[in-house]
Amino acid sequence: xxxxxxxxxGGKESxxxxxxxxxxxxxxxxxxxxxxxxxxxxxxxxTICFAFGIMRGWDCVGVVTFGIPASRHVQxxxxxxxxxxxxxLNRLWVADSEPRNTESQFVASALRQLPPRVVISYADTxxxxxxxxxxxxxxxYAGWTDMERKTPRFDRTPVNGTHPRxxxxxxxxxxxxxxxxxxxxxxxxxxxxxRKQLDRMATWPKMSWADMPPPLPLSA
Numbered sequence: 295x296x297x298x299x300x301x302x303x304g305g306k307e308s309x310x311x312x313x314x315x316x317x318x319x320x321x322x323x324x325x326x327x328x329x330x331x332x333x334x335x336x337x338x339x340x341t342i343c344f345a346f347g348i349m350r351g352w353d354c355v356g357v358v359t360f361g362i363p364a365s366r367h368v369q370x371x372x373x374x375x376x377x378x379x380x381x382x383l384n385r386l387w388v389a390d391s392e393p394r395n396t397e398s399q400f401v402a403s404a405l406r407q408l409p410p411r412v413v414i415s416y417a418d419t420x421x422x423x424x425x426x427x428x429x430x431x432x433x434x435y436a437g438w439t440d441m442e443r444k445t446p447r448f449d450r451t452p453v454n455g456t457h458p459r460x461x462x463x464x465x466x467x468x469x470x471x472x473x474x475x476x477x478x479x480x481x482x483x484x485x486x487x488x489r490k491q492l493d494r495m496a497t498w499p500k501m502s503w504a505d506m507p508p509p510l511p512l513s514a
Contacts (some may be wrong), residue, residue, distance in 0.1 A: 299326050313469065316473055317400075317403045318346035318347070318348070318358065318400055318401075318403040318404035318407060319346060319347055319348070319349055319399060319471065320343050320344075320345065320346055320407070321346060321347035321349070321354065321357070322341045322345070322467045323345050323391070324346070325347065325354060326342055326345035326346075326347065326357050326359050326385075327342060329341045329347070329354050329357045329362065330357055330359065330385040333387045333389075334357075334385050334386075334387045335421060336385075340359060340361050340384040340385055341361035341362050341364075341384070341472065342359045342360070342361045342384075342403075343360055343361045343362060343381060344360040344361075344381070344408060345357065345358075345359045345360075345402075346358050346359075346403070346404040347387065347399055348392070348396070355388065355389040355392055356387065356388040356389065356392065356396065356397075356400050357385065357386070357387050358383065358385065358386045358387075358400060358401055358410065359383075359384055359385040359386075359403050360371060360383055360384065360404075360411075360413065361380075361381060361382055361407065362382070362386050363380065363382045363414065368382075368414070369379070371414055371497065371498065372414050372480060372496060372498050373492070373495050373496050373497060374497050375414045375495050376412075376495055378496075379410070379411055379492065380411070380412045380414060381408075381411055381412075381413055381414075381415075382413070382414050382415060382416075382505065383401070383414070383415040384415075386401065386427075386467075388400060388472040394465070395508065397427055398427055398430045398431055401427065402431055405425060405481065406433075406482040406483075408484075409483070409484065409485030410482070410483060410485075410488040410489070410491075410492060411482070411483050411484070411492070412480060412481075412482055412492050412495070412496050413480060413481050413482070413483060414478065414479065414480045414498070415428060415478075415479050415480070416439070416476035416477065416478055416479070417476060417477040417479070417508075418474070418476055418505060419438075419474045419475055419476065419508070419510070420474035423477075424477050424510055425477045425479055426477040426508050428481075431481070432481070432482050433476075433479035433480060433481045434479065434498070434499075434500045434501075435477075435479060435500070435501050435502070435503050436478040436479060436480055436498040436499050436500070436501060437477075437478055437484075437499065437501050437506065437508070438454065438476060438477045438478060438508045438509065439475050439476045441475070445449060446498050471475065475508065475509055477499065477508040480496060480498050482496065
């Protein structure tokens with residue numbers, strides 16, 4: 295990993311993060327993609343518009359990426375009047391060796407460096423996640439996917455590492471399984487005035503976790 299980082303930074307001195315700061319440093323998209331494919335539990339490259347890392351010399355020990363959501367419908371649902379303002383926090387990984395609370399400080403630093411955006415993200419309950427980090431960062435809670443449905447959805451599990459959206463097209467499908475909900479969160483970035491404007495434009499709800507908690511995974 296270290297040699298790869300050196301080549302991607304053009305041989306220049308890499309950013310160094312002190313243990314007391316946990317500041318996000320902009321990193322090359324290629325480096326972010328390599329790290330998340332290797333380390334994130336999904337092992338797939340997402341779309342990446344903005345990428346930040348935690349650098350220890352030449353070692354990258356944390357990555358967070360933001361990209362265009364896979365569906366235009368998602369952008370429209372999150373900000374109908376300005377869907378191009380919507381980006382998704384689609385990958386977050388921090389090495390287990392990092393101190394406690396590194397993830398929240400790291401993401402907060404990355405958010406401060408983004409241009410004005412409506413940032414959405416999902417916590418994947420099938421992986422045992424409900425989004426406690428987003429609650430700690432004061433993201434707005436917006437319920438969960440398919441919460442209005444009376445009957446469950448089902449998917450065919452992809453095989454050979456195929457992305458679920460591509461599995462049907464190329465025939466890489468396995469067993470039929472019930473689709474697990476993903477918990478939805480959103481926040482706005484920019485200066486104070488920009489955040490207030492985007493808050494007014496955003497169309498995902500602000501819900502109460504206490505009044506309507508998401509369906510918790512068995513491991514929560």
